[in-house]
Amino acid sequence: MESYFIVVCVFGGALVTHVILHRILIAKGILTFRSVLCYAVGLLIMGTLVNSGVFLYPLTSLTLYVLLSLIAVFFYLTPYLGGETPASMILAALHEHKRHSYKELRNLFTEEQLIGKRIEDLLSTGCIVQRKGTLRVTAKGRHLLGVIRIYQKLFHRPQIG
Amino acid sequence: MDIFIVLSGFSAFALFLFLHAVISRLTPAEAAIYWLIRIYVVLVIVLLVWFDIGSFAIYTFLCILYVFGVFGVIEASITLRLLAEIGKCGKIGITPSELTDRYGIDTIINQRLKRFLDSREIEIDRGAYRLSRRLSYFMLREYFLEVLRWMFPRVS
Numbered sequence: 160m161e162s163y164f165i166v167v168c169v170f171g172g173a174l175v176t177h178v179i180l181h182r183i184l185i186a187k188g189i190l191t192f193r194s195v196l197c198y199a200v201g202l203l204i205m206g207t208l209v210n211s212g213v214f215l216y217p218l219t220s221l222t223l224y225v226l227l228s229l230i231a232v233f234f235y236l237t238p239y240l241g242g243e244t245p246a247s248m249i250l251a252a253l254h255e256h257k258r259h260s261y262k263e264l265r266n267l268f269t270e271e272q273l274i275g276k277r278i279e280d281l282l283s284t285g286c287i288v289q290r291k292g293t294l295r296v297t298a299k300g301r302h303l304l305g306v307i308r309i310y311q312k313l314f315h316r317p318q319i320g
Numbered sequence: 321m322d323i324f325i326v327l328s329g330f331s332a333f334a335l336f337l338f339l340h341a342v343i344s345r346l347t348p349a350e351a352a353i354y355w356l357i358r359i360y361v362v363l364v365i366v367l368l369v370w371f372d373i374g375s376f377a378i379y380t381f382l383c384i385l386y387v388f389g390v391f392g393v394i395e396a397s398i399t400l401r402l403l404a405e406i407g408k409c410g411k412i413g414i415t416p417s418e419l420t421d422r423y424g425i426d427t428i429i430n431q432r433l434k435r436f437l438d439s440r441e442i443e444i445d446r447g448a449y450r451l452s453r454r455l456s457y458f459m460l461r462e463y464f465l466e467v468l469r470w471m472f473p474r475v476s
Contacts, residue, residue, distance in 0.1 A: 163374060181472050190474070216322040219374040222329070226381035233389050234468055246396065246432045250441075250451070250462050258448040264433075268425050277399045278416060287406055293413035294406050303400075304407045310394060315344040316352070319394055320401025320423070320431070 162214040163223065169208070170227045173201030177231070195235060198228035245273065321372075328371045329378025332363050336383060350438045352395075356387060398428060 177197040184191060205224045209217040248267055252259055278294070281287045286300035296304065311317065339359045347355055360383050367376045394400060405423050406414055414422075433449065436442040441459060443452045451459075 160373070163377070178471050185473055216325060216374060218322045219325045219372075219378070222326050223374065223377055223381070226378065226385070230381060230384055233385065234464075235472055237388075237465070237468065244396065245398070245428055246435075247462055247465065249429070249432055249436070250459065253442060253449060253451045258445065258450045260448050261429075261433075264449065265425060265429055268429065270420060270425060273398065273425055273428060274402065274416075274420055274423075277402055278419075280399060281403055281406075286403055290413070292415055294416065294419065295409075295411065295413040296403065296407045300403055300407065304404060307394060307400060307404070310390070314341050314391075315349075316394065317349065319404060320396065320398050320428070 162216050162220045165208065165213060166205070166220045166223045166227070169201050169204050170224055170231075172204075173197045173228070174231055176200075177235070181235075192236070195232045198231065201228065325372045325374040326378060328367065328375040329382070332367055332375065332379040333382040333386075336360065336363055336379070337386070350435070352391075353387075353439075356383075356391070 174197075177194055180194045180197060184194060202224065205221055208214060209221060214220040245268060249264055252264060252267055278287070281300070282289060284299075285297055286303060287294050287296055289295075307319065311319070336359055340356060343355050343359065344352055360380075363379065364376060367379055401423055402419065405419055433442070437444070440452055442449050444450075
């Protein structure tokens, strides 16, 4: 149990450092994802502690730290990568104004915001190309679609989006 | 003992994925998230009764990464759906306006409203949508994202 407590403390330290560092950088108008390197520093500390024999279960402790860090990095990136999702906008609107008709909810969105921006993202990541006004999937996009189709078949998820 | 704890955590997660794959073939697609929670809880009980708290933590963290990082992303990603729709047209391709005819704002909003109605997150009251009092997965996620936005504010 002591091993796990140390893992939580090291991770907590990395997380607090990350929050402080992010806030300092944001106050200066800098947005950099390199601030997640705080967790790499935490991993170095974990490695040192493992070598000095502090942990009763070194492999478990390291695994827990790595998983916690992955979760922290994932959730840190979520608001930036995912942006404001339509689902969260609908819930926020209903939370604020209590009642909304379908028309009012629909007016929250524009085609450019929902579709246009995402097509631009697909173009900039090289998953699709646009030639003579027509969109086509590239080899990279086909690979990604292949992975998604395997997932859909494996877990029987017929519809995405 | 150390390797056993790690292996039992990963094995429980593998079993979680296996049960998810089996149960999703037998249950409606809309109920997937509730089945994921049920499978998770059953395996947590097994892990806590027969194994170590470390196995439980490893299993829980892997489930969190899967549900939010894979399942949630593929399930709700508009970008991936657009890619799939473009992919269906093969070498012929599709114009942006044809694409929005197939998958436009109305489809996107209706799907989300249906999901919220199915999970009883929202309800229809005299022709208008409103939040129900039920606290659900989606609402918890929103509260959690609000905490994240407070912790990691964006450039103002």
